[in-house]
Amino acid sequence: MARAVLGVIGGSGVYDLPGMEDVREEPIASPWGEPSAVPRIGRIGTTPIVFLPRHGRGHRLSPSDIDYRANIDVMKRAGVTDIVSLSACGSFKDELPPGCFVLVDQFVDRTHRRESSFFGAGCVAHVSMAHPVGPALQQRLYDAGVAEGLDVRRGGTYVCMEGPQFSSLAESLGYKAMGYDVIGMTNMPEAKLAREAEITYATVAMVTDYDCWHPGHAAVDVAAVIAVVRANAANAARLVARVARDFPEEHEPCPVGSDTALEVAIMTAPEMRDPALVAKLDAVAGRVLNR
Structure with missing residues (x-):
């Protein structure tokens, strides 16, 4: 069994993680590009933590400019x-108001400008995304939220738009009619890449607004979002701290196989693989490529 190491990717308003001890910043080079920031490595209790602010410190990166591949590769x-x-x-x-945390279990990808795979010409792989969220990790988040007295909901679908603009009213009404629960700009292709890297993944979708569909609320703007984000950030830190304190010392096998996703995913015959691409995949796919 591998030692459990908890990675935390902070979204809007979450640029640091209070409660970490023995913290050091450790630059980690990635062949895929520059990560959003230098990872902060430490611990909460006895659980090792690696924290990365998705938008960079000071929120300098838009959703479309984040190098998702570098971020996940560095985590790996x-x-x-x-x-x-x-x-x-x-x-x-209506029943998912600003301030609540939704532990989504499905994603719909509406992005179109982002590199969404580590694999490609020279080494082709197809991983399953049927169940993109690790249910055991999601359950730990839910239990921690309940224990901390947070408004946490389990289950739901997150639709990821390209951004950086907020939705048009037509888009918002359309997504609502399709039965989606929340909308954001960053969890795709992040969840796909985590699956390719065989890292168990779970999202805490922190609701800040009602998009623009709600007749009783003004259209979303940055000022309104920031006001809720600040409260959410404090609650998110409490949630992560509680999860970390109760985290197992050894990594739990994922019930949906996220930690073995590459076992039968690589299609390209060994003799036909591009050596340059294989070299870049050393961290992400070394477990299966080097045996």
Whole structure:
């Protein structure tokens, strides 16, 4: 069994993680590009933590400019086995008000400008995304939220738009009619890449607004989002701290196989693989490529 290392990716308003001890910043080079920031590595209790602010410190990166591949690759190189994604989002349902945390279990990808795979010409792989969230990790988040007295909801679908603009009214009404629960700009392709890297992934979708569909609320704007984000950030830190304190010392096998996703995913015959691409995949796919 591998030692459990908890990775935390902070979204809008979450640029640091209070409660970490023995913290050091450790630059980690990635062949895929520059990560959003230098990872902060430490611990909460006895659980090793690797924290990365998705938008960079000071929120300098838009959703479309984040190098998602570099971020996940760096997490893998740091030994991360499980990722908790903290993400601001809009809600499509009255019963999911600003301030609540939704532990989504499905994603719909509406992005179109982003590199969404580590694999490609020279080494082709197809991983399953049927169940993109690790249910055991999601359950730990839910139990921690309940224990901390947070308004946490289990289950739901997150639609990821390209951004950086907020939705048009037509888009918002359309997504609501399709039954989606929340909308954000960052969890795709992040969840796909985590699966390719065999890292168990779960999202805490932190509701900041009702997008623009709700007739009783003004259209979303940055000022309104920031006001809720600040409260959410404090609650997110409490949630992560509680999860970390109760985290197992050894990585738990994922019930939906996220930690073995590459076992039968690589299609390209060994003799036909591109050596340059294989070299870049050393951290992400070394477990299956080097045997």
